[in-house]
Amino acid sequence: MATLQQFPYFIEKAERIKPFWDALNQGKFVSTRCSECEEVHFPPRILCPKCFSTNVEWTELPRKGTVESFTFVEIPPEGFLESYYLAMVRMDQLEKPILARFVGENPPSIGQAVEMHFESIDGQNVPVFKPA
Numbered sequence: 001m002a003t004l005q006q007f008p009y010f011i012e013k014a015e016r017i018k019p020f021w022d023a024l025n026q027g028k029f030v031s032t033r034c035s036e037c038e039e040v041h042f043p044p045r046i047l048c049p050k051c052f053s054t055n056v057e058w059t060e061l062p063r064k065g066t067v068e069s070f071t072f073v074e075i076p077p078e079g080f081l082e083s084y085y086l087a088m089v090r091m092d093q094l095e096k097p098i099l100a101r102f103v104g105e106n107p108p109s110i111g112q113a114v115e116m117h118f119e120s121i122d123g124q125n126v127p128v129f130k131p132a
């Protein structure tokens with residue numbers, strides 16, 4: 001049976017992405033920015049997809065965005081106790097939208113301003129969106 005120890009590529013990748021997860025636990029949303037062409041990436045990259053430079057640095061990003069689309073997950077997957085909304089949000093400084101759970105008293109709406117917050121699952125913060 002395969003174990004993670006047999007795939008060092010994944011272990012290396014996990015170590016390089018660790019600053020992202022650590023920042024979430026500090027209530028910060030970070031990703032990488034290319035030091036050569038200034039391109040901001042999400043998810044974080046070790047290689048700039050625009051100019052192929054490996055000279056990338058961690059940078060904190062704004063946590064505000066706008067709902068582009070959403071869906072209602074009526075039958076929750078294992079580990080979730082109840083139904084929830086998933087919102088696809090275009091963040092203020094990112095080219096591509098991010099998908100995360102929406103937490104609010106009312107359902108989300110397209111064009112709604114939201115802010116990224118964090119919820120702890122087993123000691124690791126994960127992003128959720130709340131109305132701004």
Ligand SMILES: [Zn+2]
Nearest residue numbers: 034037048051
């Ligand atoms: Zn670049």
